[in-house]
Amino acid sequence: MALKRREFLKASAAAAAAASIGVTLMPGMEKKVFASSITWHKSVCRFCGVGCGVMIGKKGDKVVAVKGDLENSINKGHLCVKAFYLHKIVYAKTRLLHPMIKKNGKFQQVSWDEALDYVAKKFNEIRKKYGPDALAFYGSGQAETEETYMANKLFKGCIGTNNVEGNPRLCMASAVGGYLTSFGKDEPAGTYDDIEKAELFLLVGTNTAEAHPIVFERIMRHKNKNPDVKIIIIDPRKTPTDQVADLHLFPKPGWDLAILHAMARIIIKEGYADEEFIKAHVNFRDNKKAMTFEEYKQFLEKYTPEYASKISGVPPDQIVKAARMFGQAKTAMSMWTMGLNQRTRGVWANNLVTNLHLITGKIGIPGCDSFSLTGQPNACGGVREGGGLCHLLPGHRLVKNAKHREEVAKVWGVPVSNIQPKPGKHTVAMFDALNKGEIKGIYIMCTNPAQSLPNASKYWKGLKEQFVVVAESFFPTATTKYADVVLPAAFWSEKEGVYGCTERRSQYMEKVIEPQGEARWDAFILRDLAMKMGFKKEFQKYKTGEDIWSEYISLTKGTDMDLSGATYRRLKKVRGLRWPVVSEDHPGTYKRYTKGDPLFDALPEEKKKGRRMYFYGKPDGKAIVWARPDKGPEEPTDAEYPLALSTGRVLEHWHTRTMTGTVPELNRAVPKAYVEINPEDAKKLGISDKDQVYVETRRGKLKIEARVIDRPKPGTIFIPWHWDEWMANVLTIDAFDPGSKEPEYKVCAARVRKA
Amino acid sequence: MRSGYSSFFIILLAFIVAVSLAGNLTAAEKKADKHPDVDFSISCVECHTEVTPKAVQEWKSSKHGMMNFGCYMCHGDGQEDFAARPGSDRCIACHSGQEVDFSKTPVKNCFDCHQGHTLKFHQGD
Numbered sequence: 001m002a003l004k005r006r007e008f009l010k011a012s013a014a015a016a017a018a019a020s021i022g023v024t025l026m027p028g029m030e031k032k033v034f035a036s037s038i039t040w041h042k043s044v045c046r047f048c049g050v051g052c053g054v055m056i057g058k059k060g061d062k063v064v065a066v067k068g069d070l071e072n073s074i075n076k077g078h079l080c081v082k083a084f085y086l087h088k089i090v091y092a093k094t095r096l097l098h099p100m101i102k103k104n105g106k107f108q109q110v111s112w113d114e115a116l117d118y119v120a121k122k123f124n125e126i127r128k129k130y131g132p133d134a135l136a137f138y139g140s141g142q143a144e145t146e147e148t149y150m151a152n153k154l155f156k157g158c159i160g161t162n163n164v165e166g167n168p169r170l171c172m173a174s175a176v177g178g179y180l181t182s183f184g185k186d187e188p189a190g191t192y193d194d195i196e197k198a199e200l201f202l203l204v205g206t207n208t209a210e211a212h213p214i215v216f217e218r219i220m221r222h223k224n225k226n227p228d229v230k231i232i233i234i235d236p237r238k239t240p241t242d243q244v245a246d247l248h249l250f251p252k253p254g255w256d257l258a259i260l261h262a263m264a265r266i267i268i269k270e271g272y273a274d275e276e277f278i279k280a281h282v283n284f285r286d287n288k289k290a291m292t293f294e295e296y297k298q299f300l301e302k303y304t305p306e307y308a309s310k311i312s313g314v315p316p317d318q319i320v321k322a323a324r325m326f327g328q329a330k331t332a333m334s335m336w337t338m339g340l341n342q343r344t345r346g347v348w349a350n351n352l353v354t355n356l357h358l359i360t361g362k363i364g365i366p367g368c369d370s371f372s373l374t375g376q377p378n379a380c381g382g383v384r385e386g387g388g389l390c391h392l393l394p395g396h397r398l399v400k401n402a403k404h405r406e407e408v409a410k411v412w413g414v415p416v417s418n419i420q421p422k423p424g425k426h427t428v429a430m431f432d433a434l435n436k437g438e439i440k441g442i443y444i445m446c447t448n449p450a451q452s453l454p455n456a457s458k459y460w461k462g463l464k465e466q467f468v469v470v471a472e473s474f475f476p477t478a479t480t481k482y483a484d485v486v487l488p489a490a491f492w493s494e495k496e497g498v499y500g501c502t503e504r505r506s507q508y509m510e511k512v513i514e515p516q517g518e519a520r521w522d523a524f525i526l527r528d529l530a531m532k533m534g535f536k537k538e539f540q541k542y543k544t545g546e547d548i549w550s551e552y553i554s555l556t557k558g559t560d561m562d563l564s565g566a567t568y569r570r571l572k573k574v575r576g577l578r579w580p581v582v583s584e585d586h587p588g589t590y591k592r593y594t595k596g597d598p599l600f601d602a603l604p605e606e607k608k609k610g611r612r613m614y615f616y617g618k619p620d621g622k623a624i625v626w627a628r629p630d631k632g633p634e635e636p637t638d639a640e641y642p643l644a645l646s647t648g649r650v651l652e653h654w655h656t657r658t659m660t661g662t663v664p665e666l667n668r669a670v671p672k673a674y675v676e677i678n679p680e681d682a683k684k685l686g687i688s689d690k691d692q693v694y695v696e697t698r699r700g701k702l703k704i705e706a707r708v709i710d711r712p713k714p715g716t717i718f719i720p721w722h723w724d725e726w727m728a729n730v731l732t733i734d735a736f737d738p739g740s741k742e743p744e745y746k747v748c749a750a751r752v753r754k755a
Numbered sequence: 756m757r758s759g760y761s762s763f764f765i766i767l768l769a770f771i772v773a774v775s776l777a778g779n780l781t782a783a784e785k786k787a788d789k790h791p792d793v794d795f796s797i798s799c800v801e802c803h804t805e806v807t808p809k810a811v812q813e814w815k816s817s818k819h820g821m822m823n824f825g826c827y828m829c830h831g832d833g834q835e836d837f838a839a840r841p842g843s844d845r846c847i848a849c850h851s852g853q854e855v856d857f858s859k860t861p862v863k864n865c866f867d868c869h870q871g872h873t874l875k876f877h878q879g880d
Contacts, residue, residue, distance in 0.1 A: 665828065669827055
């Protein structure tokens with residue numbers, strides 16, 4: 001169907017935001033200036049969790065260009081503006097090139113041997129004097145799976161502490177909690193393939209256009225071709241994602257749970273529920289007990305559109321409209337990210353989105369899924385799957401499970417007694433313990449917690465006082481400021497390894513060039529440190545990336561995330577594989593819990609009888625629809641702090657800007673942070689565009705430029721969080737979800753005054 | 756008459772620029788452009804919305820503008836790297852598939868056919 005010009009422009013303008021770059025390398029390019037002198041190498045983008053395939057252009061011994069990988073079905077050759085400059089970041093002036101030890105308050109270059117001997121000695125002293133739990137590891141969803149695997153083995157299996165965390169705790173933990181409680185197993189049932197089959201998209205708490213540009217571009221292309229495709233957004237802020245929304249609900253930040261319940265109520269009342277599906281596939285429960293479908297309906301009675309409107313501030317008719325659109329669409333795909341996850345009731349919010357799919361049966365069929373978008377390139381692969389959190393072991397295993405500990409200890413070649421059954425300290429507790437001196441030594445890899453922790457300044461004390469080792473590619477960062485030792489880490493393109501993205505896809509990245517300076521691969525830094533600490537027997541066998549990956553995937557065999565068929569040999573050829581991939585001749589899995597999923601297919605016939613899905617993480621194979629209370633944020637606005645502060649991203653920058661901040665073009669695009677204030681609020685406060693203002697919360701104060709703009713809804717302000725100089729996290733709250741332990745970055749109470 | 760005379764010189768100048776850009780000169784061989792010393796703490800588009808509103812409007816309506824490929828992608832950041840009139844070398848970094856052998860064409864530069872700021876989507880593209 002031909003699009004009307006206006007509709008086309010509307011869609012295109014939003015795609016925008018997607019800002020993708022297409023590269024079509026034509027045949028017969030051998031004499032061309034650009035193509036002839038460059039060899040191209042398959043890799044994956046270093047930024048968000050979408051997992052775009054990139055081709056790295058190498059000329060001589062240098063990385064000189066990046067282009068989208070046409071053969072990669074995720075991005076089909078397209079990239080966003082950040083990825084386009086990846087090759088420049090390799091040669092950033094801020095690359096950390098040598099190991100350094102802080103002596104008399106100043107960093108001094110030392111040899112690798114001196115640096116690692118020093119760290120090993122200090123860690124062993126702390127371990128001997130205060131016990132293993134006085135040490136900790138804090139990793140990253142940007143580290144490769146092999147790197148996280150080595151850290152996990154060293155700390156949990158050898159040192160003997162479960163104080164192993166990673167920054168995915170700060171972005172994905174609520175999604176994990178949501179999937180585990182709703183489906184029984186972590187990570188989405190569907191994949192990106194559902195995008196082109198969906199009739200409706202429910203985007204909740206996601207600025208997809210800027211945070212996941214290529215996913216958004218796929219949605220836009222799909223809508224361009226199929227104008228009947230509808231997009232509903234639930235978000236307190238108007239973003240570039242908004243330009244093609246058919247309906248936007250603007251809740252007060254943190255007050256959207258009632259909307260999701262109200263939508264469920266309307267869906268059931270108006271006959272859009274799939275009663276057959278519910279009967280065969282769903283159980284109901286509240287926080288205390290199981291309940292019947294009838295009792296669930298009773299629970300929902302409170303959630304009239306008017307009640308939800310009163311709680312959320314969204315007009316009742318819009319809630320009704322959203323529910324009807326969701327109910328009437330034949331297929332629907334929900335996507336969300338930090339707007340739901342970074343909440344004190346993030347797990348509940350995740351559950352309530354999934355509820356809509358379970359009551360309508362819009363799950364397990366093409367075009368339907370409740371699909372969490374991941375913020376980092378290997379949060380799913382390395383940390384969720386690799387077990388890089390304080391309660392996990394590799395392969396979706398738990399430290400508290402004796403059988404799991406035995407399985408892992410056997411492969412690691414360590415006594416099972418080394419692995420403690422009690423989870424270690426989660427991220428906020430870990431940095432709190434550092435403040436209190438309970439943790440005396442920490443190894444931080446590939447992340448920048450001094451800037452990225454919520455209520456960040458509170459945690460600088462511990463970083464200042466305890467023994468801090470930072471393995472990083474960039475220097476200085478907000479965190480290296482507090483380091484006693486900095487270890488230069490090889491960057492993207494300088495090391496091989498595997499990233500696992502949002503859609504359960506593991507992708508191999510080739511080492512294209514030698515690391516800058518004396519930088520080394522994090523996995524081997526950890527290996528060498530382990531050997532110096534006395535764990536030679538356990539670590540000397542790892543000579544290559546393949547040694548590590550092969551051992552890791554042997555641990556996934558027979559689990560729900562079976563990667564045993566995704567060998568290096570195979571991953572080097574293909575554009576990733578989506579688990580479960582149970583053997584080298586298995587193609588990977590499009591949909592979980594249903595036909596085509598090898599785990600579903602292997603179930604006895606009597607279990608599958610009368611069902612199209614079997615949620616094998618639950619004892620009876622039934623997913624759970626949760627009747628959760630509609631709790632609001634931890635720190636609601638009040639007379640003293642009347643504005644709700646939210647933080648987020650811009651298209652051109654990423655996380656704490658250690659990478660994008662080195663690219664002149666991206667700095668030129670968005671050179672500084674600002675606070676977005678709705679014109680209504682600005683008028684009341686006597687603030688004009690570009691005025692310097694103070695934003696204050698109960699935790700901190702920030703002087704920043706005002707941007708008076710009709711983006712945040714009245715009563716809400718927004719700050720992009722990337723800048724060290726305008727550190728939004730001195731304002732955010734460190735209250736966290738009691739289930740997922742993920743902090744509530746997305747809502748706190750603030751006030752603004754002219755500086 | 757005077758106006759026609761000026762137009763002739765503008766066209767001639769444009770031709771000279773086009774030919775010089777087409778000469779396969781590397782970035783190092785070309786004389787680097789210098790961006791006026793301005794307040795670099797604001798973004799290019801923010802400033803140019805005021806100083807060259809027409810160019811910004813044209814960019815916004817173009818394919819590049821719609822896709823949010825900012826000024827910096829063709830012109831550089833303005834400080835470390837700046838090209839007032841970007842050459843074809845800037846184009847092929849993205850459009851490597853559309854690279855043209857100008858020795859076999861009547862035109863010598865991408866911009867002989869494509870006006871940088873006003874490129875539009877082709878409908879149905």
